[in-house]
């Protein structure tokens with residue numbers, strides 16, 4: 001089933017039902033602008049004062065930059081959460097003896113913005129948990145290396161403070177609900193892409209809100225992405241039929257769990273009610289953490305959780321099993337505002353073989369104008385596959401001014417995540433309200449093709465699809481009403 005076709009009505013229905021109007025109201029801007037529209041995208045509105053970037057202390061001047069005073073505090077703050085023993089990155093960058101011989105490599109990686117991995121460019125809406133370095137911080141690494149990577153005095157070391165945009169981390173204890181298939185799963189070896197939906201009963205006895213998520217991919221070599229859904233009582237019969245039609249744990253599920261969302265106006269204090277919704281998502285690079293303060297995804301008693309895992313299989317990963325785990329941190333219902341992950345996508349594109357990112361045929365644009373419902377947008381999760389070149393999410397005012405939310409000029413499939421804003425964005429509502437827009441650009445030239453089993457694929461015409469060598473132009477908005 002085509003994911004986009006299944007989901008776009010969901011968005012329309014949600015926005016119209018929730019405010020009590022018929023589902024056919026023309027809330028959605030369906031016209032895709034011409035290329036001329038796209039290339040003349042107006043310049044960004046300057047950030048509002050509350051959204052202004054936080055000034056960084058630039059510290060030392062070039063020439064007196066030392067390991068102890070300048071570089072180690074930065075490495076502790078910005079590198080060593082990944083670069084630690086048992087972490088996702090090699091070699092802890094914690095002591096001078098280790099780091100000194102790598103000074104040139106480090107300076108180069110930092111200068112070229114390869115490390116720390118962070119895709120959004122500055123100048124759009126201010127984000128929390130920013131992993132990128134400021135220009136001044138990059139200059140410190142460069143000056144330090146140029147000066148011969150001096151050690152300096154240990155007495156100059158000050159443990160770094162938390163950055164002001166940092167949100168509190170999840171506790172290291174397992175979450176309140178642990179979603180995990182009963183046993184390791186061996187993907188279907190006849191497929192290159194296997195999508196499996198595992199059904200887990202969280203045994204919930206009361207309504208609770210998910211306020212934090214941790215995803216632990218069991219076998220990162222084969223797990224391409226994970227999506228977690230809640231299926232409520234109204235969708236359980238359909239879910240059971242899906243499970244019955246397929247032997248083994250769970251069932252094959254291209255696109256999604258194949259259960260109708262059936263969005264309705266809410267009862268008993270809920271703004272909306274539905275039979276199926278997305279709870280969490282993970283793709284390579286994804287980060288764990290709390291949802292924006294005061295918001296949560298509502299789970300109902302009696303629901304099942306469905307974990308969809310997309311396995312991408314190559315010869316080198318034959319016969320590997322996986323047991324991916326999701327931990328959910330809960331809050332009592334009513335203590336948070338009900339929030340939703342709303343997908344936006346454009347699926348009618350064909351990217352001709354061989355075209356590069358400047359070719360208008362290598363672009364797709366998804367537009368959505370919300371005419372009626374005041375929402376707050378807390379963040380986004382943009383998603384493309386391996387031919388992705390850049391992706392931009394923005395709000396366009398009725399007069400055509402662009403308000404950039406997140407702009408990723410150099411897409412890297414391996415570092416995807418959700419981006420939450422420092423302050424929520426409120427799109428203008430009404431017939432002349434803002435249009436939320438996601439613009440995807442691909443690079444389908446020979447040199448940018450994916451490798452399968454060590455061989456680079458030849459370029460071909462590429463369309464929307466669930467395979468890892470198909471493409472997607474997809475973005476989720478985390479919204480609350």
Ligand code: HEC
Nearest residue numbers: 075078079082083088089090105106109110115116117131
């Ligand atoms: C979000 C996790 C993460 C953070 C934060 C991070 N790194 Fe890395 N780093 C990695 C991973 C993973 C690798 C292994 C190579 C890869 O997969 O890209 C790596 C590799 C490297 C390498 C080796 C590259 C090579 O060619 O061998 C250097 C040097 C490096 N990082 C420097 C830094 C510095 C300096 C910082 C902080 C300013 C930093 N990294 C922050 C994840 C991270």
